[in-house]
Amino acid sequence: MRSQALADPDEALLRRVAAGDPAAIQALVARKLPRICALATRMLGDATEAEDVAQEAFLRVWRQAPKWRAGEAKFDTWLHRVALNLCYDRLRRRREQPTAEPPDQTDPAVGADVEVEMMQTSNQVQAALDELPDRQRDAILLHHYQELSNIDAAAVLGVSVDALESLLARGRRALRARLQGLQS
Amino acid sequence: MREAPIDPSPISLERFSALADAFGADMRRWPEADRAAAQDLARQSPSARARLAEADTLDAVLDLSHIAAPSVELRDRILATAPKSRAIRGAGRDPASAKSRLLRWLSGVGAVGVLTCGALAGAAVVAVSGPSHVDTDGVAGLYDQANSLDAGGA
Numbered sequence: 001m002r003s004q005a006l007a008d009p010d011e012a013l014l015r016r017v018a019a020g021d022p023a024a025i026q027a028l029v030a031r032k033l034p035r036i037c038a039l040a041t042r043m044l045g046d047a048t049e050a051e052d053v054a055q056e057a058f059l060r061v062w063r064q065a066p067k068w069r070a071g072e073a074k075f076d077t078w079l080h081r082v083a084l085n086l087c088y089d090r091l092r093r094r095r096e097q098p099t100a101e102p103p104d105q106t107d108p109a110v111g112a113d114v115e116v117e118m119m120q121t122s123n124q125v126q127a128a129l130d131e132l133p134d135r136q137r138d139a140i141l142l143h144h145y146q147e148l149s150n151i152d153a154a155a156v157l158g159v160s161v162d163a164l165e166s167l168l169a170r171g172r173r174a175l176r177a178r179l180q181g182l183q184s
Numbered sequence: 185m186r187e188a189p190i191d192p193s194p195i196s197l198e199r200f201s202a203l204a205d206a207f208g209a210d211m212r213r214w215p216e217a218d219r220a221a222a223q224d225l226a227r228q229s230p231s232a233r234a235r236l237a238e239a240d241t242l243d244a245v246l247d248l249s250h251i252a253a254p255s256v257e258l259r260d261r262i263l264a265t266a267p268k269s270r271a272i273r274g275a276g277r278d279p280a281s282a283k284s285r286l287l288r289w290l291s292g293v294g295a296v297g298v299l300t301c302g303a304l305a306g307a308a309v310v311a312v313s314g315p316s317h318v319d320t321d322g323v324a325g326l327y328d329q330a331n332s333l334d335a336g337g338a
Contacts, residue, residue, distance in 0.1 A: 017266075025266045029259055037254040051258050058262045065267075118250065125249035144208065144246055150215055161215060169206040172242060182245045 010075040018065040029058070032076075035146060036083045042141050043087040045130060053086045073155075080146065080156045084138065121182065128178040136171030139164055195221035201235045209240035 013031070016024030036057050040050035060082050068075070129137050135157070142153040143164070154164040176183070200222055207214045211222055225232045 020267055022266075026263065029262055029266075033254050033259060033262065037258070038251040041251045042249070047252070051254070054254065054258065055262055055265070059265055062265065062267050118248075121248045122250045125246060129249070140246070143213070144243070145249075147213075150207065150213070165202075165206040165215075169202065172205060172208075172239075175246070176242050179242075179245050182248065183241050 008070065008074045008076075011070050014065055014068055014075055017061075018068065028061070032061075032079060033058075036079065039080065039083055039141060039146055040087055042126065042129065042145060043084070043138075044090060045126065049090055053083060053090070056086055057083045074152060077148070077152045077155050080142065080148065080152075084156060124182065125179065128175050131178065132171050132174055136167050136174065139167035140171045140175070143168055195225055197225070197229060197231055197235075200225050200229075200232050204235045204239040208243045209236045210243070211236075 010028070010031075013024050013028055017028050033054060036054045037050055040053040041047055044050055044053070057079065061079065064078075129140065132140070138157060139153065142148045142156055143150065146153075148156065150161050150164055154161045157164065157167075159167070195218060199218070203214050203218055203222060211219055211226070214222060222232075226236060
């Protein structure tokens, strides 16, 4: 989007990646991989599929880096859009070819009860997120978990900031109702 | 004409609540245009602070969702796909097309070799047996094979 003439914090790093600088490539992976994995895991509820999405997203990064035109979009916004689209593809395939087994959930850590409890709570929150309409869930993932600014989250979703505000408000309202037990 | 009551703040409690409902308790994440006024209202209004506290509670619950950090193996797999410095411009080409280029080159070399050998052998036969029909079907067949190899590798 041309309207985003803001400084891109990833631009210099991306230029070095495009030049094949190994340190820059490592730095970019360290900076972006956890974010992309987290987004894909929350979208898909399946760590293995999320890893596949992350790998595919980075293949696209390597292809795009030499062609990147600074000032047209923020790299982080573009990368989130790529990851989100890869997740949508997988979710669409799942709907078209439903499987009997739900995706594997992360195994709770063996041992301490407190860790098991934390995992259960985490799964409860994830389940509440999964129940939201897709656009509301995506808005919350991008804004709350990925910590994108409202402008960037709106850009990734292709909506206005006002529309994002509405998606977030409705999503959070639904979550508040569903997660009441955890709020006390 | 009655004067409208002067709002001490340019943002209403209703708007403040809507922002907290949507963007959560961290006002740094709110739209920039509303931020300063919202901070003013939060300082002045206990009701506004109560709305922030509600939003903060939901933020904290959402933060109970944990995602494991990506594995070192995944990081290494991704790094292994990264372009090397001299090859960065070829990053968009996949290994299959590289294989295809190699096959094309090899088949070209093969065809030239066969043509050369065929020409030499033909010359020898002509030299020994005199002018006769020269069968070029075999050479044409090799061309076909080269082409099909190329197509198969593409």
